[in-house]
Amino acid sequence: xxxxxxxxxxxxxxxxxxxxxxxxxxxxxxxxxxxxxxxxxxxxxxxxxxxxxxxxxxxxxxxxxxxxxxxxxxxxxxxxxxxxxxxxxxxxxxxxxxxxxxxxxxxxxxxxxxxxxxxxxxxxxxxxxxxxxxxxxxxxxxxxxxxxxxxxxxxxxxxxxxxxxxxxxxxxxxxxxxxxxxxxxxxxxxxxxxxxxxxxxxxxxxxxxxxxxxxxxxxxxxxxxxxxxxxxxxxxxxxxxxxxxxxxxxxxxxxxxxxxxxxxxxxxxxxxxxxxxxxxxxxxxxxxxxxxxxxxxxxxxxxxxxxxxxxxxxxxxxxxxxxxxxxxxxxxxxxxxxxx
Numbered sequence: 001x002x003x004x005x006x007x008x009x010x011x012x013x014x015x016x017x018x019x020x021x022x023x024x025x026x027x028x029x030x031x032x033x034x035x036x037x038x039x040x041x042x043x044x045x046x047x048x049x050x051x052x053x054x055x056x057x058x059x060x061x062x063x064x065x066x067x068x069x070x071x072x073x074x075x076x077x078x079x080x081x082x083x084x085x086x087x088x089x090x091x092x093x094x095x096x097x098x099x100x101x102x103x104x105x106x107x108x109x110x111x112x113x114x115x116x117x118x119x120x121x122x123x124x125x126x127x128x129x130x131x132x133x134x135x136x137x138x139x140x141x142x143x144x145x146x147x148x149x150x151x152x153x154x155x156x157x158x159x160x161x162x163x164x165x166x167x168x169x170x171x172x173x174x175x176x177x178x179x180x181x182x183x184x185x186x187x188x189x190x191x192x193x194x195x196x197x198x199x200x201x202x203x204x205x206x207x208x209x210x211x212x213x214x215x216x217x218x219x220x221x222x223x224x225x226x227x228x229x230x231x232x233x234x235x236x237x238x239x240x241x242x243x244x245x246x247x248x249x250x251x252x253x254x255x256x257x258x259x260x261x262x263x264x265x266x267x268x269x270x271x272x273x274x275x276x277x278x279x280x281x282x283x284x285x286x287x288x289x290x291x292x293x294x295x296x297x298x299x300x301x302x303x304x305x306x307x308x309x310x311x312x313x314x315x316x317x318x319x320x321x322x323x324x325x326x327x328x329x330x331x332x333x334x335x336x337x338x339x340x
Contacts, residue, residue, distance in 0.1 A: 016198035019162045020296035022154040023132075024233050030138025031252040041261035042066060051272040065276060070257030072275035076208040077306075078231050078293050083220035084312045088321040095329075097224070097299040100124075101165065101197040104187070107172070111190040111197050113165065118218075119242070121188035125167035127242050128200070132294075133160050134246035163199045166192040201294035206236065206256075208291055209274045209281030213311060213339055218285040221339045225307040226295070235294045238263040240287035264288050283339050301329040309334045 046065055047057040057065065080097070104114040115121030139156045167188040174185045204226060205215030214223030236251045237244055238259040249262040260268055266288050273279045299305075308331055312318035319335065326333040 016162075016196050017298065019154070019159055019196060019199040023156070023159045023163065024235070024296050025153055026139075026156060026159070027136070027235055027250065028233065028252045030136070031250065031255060033138055035137070035258075038258055038261055042258055045260045045263070045268060049268055049272055051269050051277070066257045066260075069260065069271060069275045070255070072278075073206065073208055073256040073259075073271070073291075074231070074253060076206045076210070076275075078204050078226040078228075078234060078295070079207045079214045080202075080204050080224045080226070081214045081216055081219040082222055082224065084222045084310055084318045084322070086220070087222070088310075088312070088318040088325065091321050092325045095300055095302070097202060097301065099200055099202045101200040104197070107187065107189060110193070111165065111195045112172075113167070113188045113190070115171070115186045115188065120171065121186055122167045122169070122171050124242070125165045125188045125190075127244075129164045129166065131237060131241040131244050131247050131250070132201070133164060134248075136247040136250065161192075161194050162196045164192055165190045165195055165200070198298070199296075201235075201296050202299050203241075204230075204234065204293045204295055206231075206291040206293050209270060209284075209289075211281055211283050212336055213283045214309065216285055216287070216290050217283050217339055218287065218290075221283075221311040222336075223309050224305050225309065226299075227304050227306050230295050230297065230299075230304070231293070233296070235296075237292045237294070238267060239292070240290045241292050241294075243287065259291065267291070301325075301331065303330070305329065305331045307332045307334055309336055311336055311338060 043057070043062045046052060046062045052065065055061075055065070100119075101111070101113055104112050106112060113121045113125050115124060133156065136156065165188070168191050170189075172187045172189060174187065176182060176185065207215045207223075209215075213221045232253045234253065236253075236256060236259060238249055238251075249259070251259050260271060263271060266286070270281060270289055271291075274281050308322055308326055310319065310322050310333060312322065312335065314335060322333055325331070
């Protein structure tokens with residue numbers, strides 16, 4: 001055998017996909033265990049909701065209301081909002097939707113996270129770690145023993161070794177001398193040498209209000225509609241996770257209605273209006289109305305995006321480039337008018 005060849009490949013740790021799979025499997029298993037305390041919270045939230053005033057929801061009478069809300073939440077589209085100008089002013093030749101950690105690259109051998117005006121990088125990274133790992137319901141449940149050589153599923157602590165960013169305390173500012181008129185770039189640096197950037201979640205949101213311009217216009221008035229298969233293994237939160245303290249308010253697909261237990265009054269009212277009273281809600285940029293869905297999977301465009309819903313003038317450069325993009329990846333293109 002030539003010296004340059006070997007039978008063995010260097011092992012650097014589990015793949016990002018395997019880490020994501022083990023995390024989601026563990027969380028879904030925990031969240032589907034019966035939680036009587038949470039059932040009481042859901043019952044109390046519905047019984048005290050002004051939008052349901054006059055209904056007698058004592059005993060088990062809240063359950064049909066919950067089931068209707070749960071069913072309609074499950075039917076809602078999982079979406080990602082974006083700006084038509086930033087995506088399609090020039091041709092978009094990307095094949096995969098890359099989340100921020102994968103896009104940010106490395107510095108001095110360590111992972112980094114590039115921030116933006118809405119997401120200061122250290123605060124963003126800490127928020128993402130908190131809602132993914134802190135105070136999780138059922139996280140300490142014993143692991144199912146495995147037979148023989150089967151390694152079994154990694155527990156939360158093991159997954160955390162590769163998925164937690166663990167930002168250092170300081171923001172690193174970098175100026176681009178080639179573009180002195182542009183704002184400085186701000187980065188958070190990871191202190192976790194085992195961090196795998198590709199293991200982090202893609203941030204989406206459930207368009208439970210069937211809003212024409214997607215879940216929130218805060219990130220742009222156009223949106224991607226993800227293939228329904230992603231809804232089943234996504235993990236959901238009642239609001240913008242930038243403001244949620246930990247992972248205790250996490251819900252899985254088949255118990256989506258449990259989010260009413262933690263929803264702020266304005267969000268609870270919106271969920272009841274849309275998912276119980278069957279109203280289409282107006283567009284919004286209010287983060288308190290955002291029902292986040294975290295997708296732990298690579299998101300290639302071909303085969304995984306059902307629609308691009310574009311807020312652009314017919315025949316505009318954005319429309320032309322979006323048509324090319326959708327034709328290339330086999331995606332349905334829908335034009336909508338501007339936000340009113």
